[in-house]
Amino acid sequence: MSANWRRGHPWAAVYDFFVERETLSRPVGRLLFGTDTGLLYDEMHAVEGVPDGGSILDIPCGGGVALRALARDRDVRYVAADIAPAMLARTRQVARERRLDQVETQIADAEDMPFADAEFDLCMSFAGLHCFPHPDLATHEVGRVLKPGGRFVGSVFLVDGSIRYLPMVVLGRVAGVMGPSGGMADLRRWFDEAGFADAQIERSGAIAYFSAVR
Numbered sequence: 176m177s178a179n180w181r182r183g184h185p186w187a188a189v190y191d192f193f194v195e196r197e198t199l200s201r202p203v204g205r206l207l208f209g210t211d212t213g214l215l216y217d218e219m220h221a222v223e224g225v226p227d228g229g230s231i232l233d234i235p236c237g238g239g240v241a242l243r244a245l246a247r248d249r250d251v252r253y254v255a256a257d258i259a260p261a262m263l264a265r266t267r268q269v270a271r272e273r274r275l276d277q278v279e280t281q282i283a284d285a286e287d288m289p290f291a292d293a294e295f296d297l298c299m300s301f302a303g304l305h306c307f308p309h310p311d312l313a314t315h316e317v318g319r320v321l322k323p324g325g326r327f328v329g330s331v332f333l334v335d336g337s338i339r340y341l342p343m344v345v346l347g348r349v350a351g352v353m354g355p356s357g358g359m360a361d362l363r364r365w366f367d368e369a370g371f372a373d374a375q376i377e378r379s380g381a382i383a384y385f386s387a388v389r
Contacts, residue, residue: 191238191265194302207343208332209380218384219244221297221328225251229296232256232320234285235303239266239278247274254295256283285313290320297321300329304365305347305356311365318369321389327371328386333358333378340381359383 194200197216204212219241225231227250233241236255245253255266255278263280270278283289285300286309298317304310310331317327334344335358347353357365359376362383366374371387378384 191240191262194240195238204382205380208340208382209337210382211379214377214379214382214384215301215330216243218301218328218330218386219299221299221326221386222249222251222253224326225296227251230254230294232290232295232298232317234283234288234298234300234317235259235262235306236266236280237262237301239269241299241301242266242269242273242275242278245273245275245278249277251277253278254281254290255279256281256285256288258282258284286316288316288320292319293322293325294320295322296325298325298327298329300327302330302332304329304362305332305334305353308354310354310356310361311368314365314371315369318371318389323389325389326386327389330382330384331362332356332381333362333383335359336378336381343381 200212204210222231222244230252232254234256236257239255257263260282263282267280285303285307298321300317304313307313321327334356344353359378362376363374366387371389374385374387376383376385
């Protein structure tokens with residue numbers, strides 16, 4: 176599955192097309208996943224809580240959609256990381272278009288990240304955990320690279336929702352782009368085992384939007 180994403184699976188381009196266009200993503204999100212994608216865009220503004228001089232990790236960054244929440248004059252280090260070179264190329268283009276000089280890109284596997292312990296103040300992972308072979312390991316890695324008090328925000332497709340969403344799970348796994356994921360209890364367990372506290376989770380259709388503190 177990781178190899179599929181590394182090679183640049185077509186689904187990544189489809190996802191980026193819709194999520195970069197909020198007026199399209201809202202009705203499509205409701206139709207396919209029963210979710211309010213407005214919650215996704217709201218969570219991106221977590222970057223505004225990072226103090227000057229702080230560090231932000233966005234993994235997987237995809238095509239750089241979360242850069243919309245980063246102001247040009249913010250004095251922060253923003254690391255956009257992804258396993259797919261094609262996604263990093265798209266992110267670099269978005270950063271250039273938005274004149275975001277503080278953005279750097281890095282090839283990274285979320286389950287074995289090339290970053291130091293306690294390196295970041297914030298980690299964002301939108302539509303990421305359900306794409307990883309071992310979401311528990313990825314969550315643990317996020318906990319490792321966050322500073323004490325750092326925040327982990329993101330979204331994940333949970334598999335214990337309505338039977339309405341079962342076809343999406345099956346199709347995602349057949350296509351080789353969706354991993355085991357888990358249900359709400361699994362998500363809370365991943366947070367607990369990785370040392371996160373104060374996990375706030377809002378379920379909207381098949382998607383859970385979360386924020387947890389290291």
